[in-house]
Amino acid sequence: MAQDNRILRHAGIDRLFHWLTAAAMTVLLATSLLPVIGVRFAWYGIHWVAGLLLTVLILLHIVRGVFWQRPSTVFVIRSTDLHSGRAGKYTLPQKLMHLAWTVAVLVAIVTGLLMLRKAGVSFLERDPYVRSLAAWGVLTLLHDLAALLSVFLILVHVYFGILPEKRAYLRAMLSGWVTRADLKPEHDVDRVERGD
Amino acid sequence: MSMNILRYGHDSYGEQVVNGASWDLLPVAFWAGVAVIVIHLVYRAFSRRSAHKGGG
Numbered sequence: 001m002a003q004d005n006r007i008l009r010h011a012g013i014d015r016l017f018h019w020l021t022a023a024a025m026t027v028l029l030a031t032s033l034l035p036v037i038g039v040r041f042a043w044y045g046i047h048w049v050a051g052l053l054l055t056v057l058i059l060l061h062i063v064r065g066v067f068w069q070r071p072s073t074v075f076v077i078r079s080t081d082l083h084s085g086r087a088g089k090y091t092l093p094q095k096l097m098h099l100a101w102t103v104a105v106l107v108a109i110v111t112g113l114l115m116l117r118k119a120g121v122s123f124l125e126r127d128p129y130v131r132s133l134a135a136w137g138v139l140t141l142l143h144d145l146a147a148l149l150s151v152f153l154i155l156v157h158v159y160f161g162i163l164p165e166k167r168a169y170l171r172a173m174l175s176g177w178v179t180r181a182d183l184k185p186e187h188d189v190d191r192v193e194r195g196d
Numbered sequence: 197m198s199m200n201i202l203r204y205g206h207d208s209y210g211e212q213v214v215n216g217a218s219w220d221l222l223p224v225a226f227w228a229g230v231a232v233i234v235i236h237l238v239y240r241a242f243s244r245r246s247a248h249k250g251g252g
Contacts, residue, residue: 155229
């Protein structure tokens, strides 16, 4: 894991996942929200294809997380995460950001997949009568709320990604590596190296 | 000017049903994100200034 002063933070497959997910989310939000603000185009075909791509990416991410990584590293909040300089691989704000993305993306995917039946796609015949209007309304409401939460999260996520003092995390998401000096202010390097 | 939380439609019996979230919430989500950024920038500026003073 460690080589000289460098520590591998994100493997290539995880970086690829991150940027493909970012691209899919950008396409999904653009195709759904640009028409809302008056930019008219045939958005639906692009939207459902990007939605299925996102679904596949998230499934692969879950499989990789469960079988090749330790989900507790990012999901479990420990008391030491509350103290500066003692966090494991992820700081408390990073864990909360991941949790918020988990909620937004899973709600968007589940409701989006169910709504494919309402609008129809090339491999699934349209049948809006399988659910009541009220049920479609609730699914659409949850899908919309996930999109709105994503707008908020993208702004905050990108802001913290480009802050100068957080630049090492962005570098790690591009090149994979951080140095021990990068981690020192907020992380317990021993915990990081244990994969905690 | 009032802001709507939900979008409504009507079923075949004329009953009101929820169609989704109101798009009035889109600028709310955007400005909430901007607010977090501004608040953090202000907090960051003050904490840097006090750290600078503390450091002599």
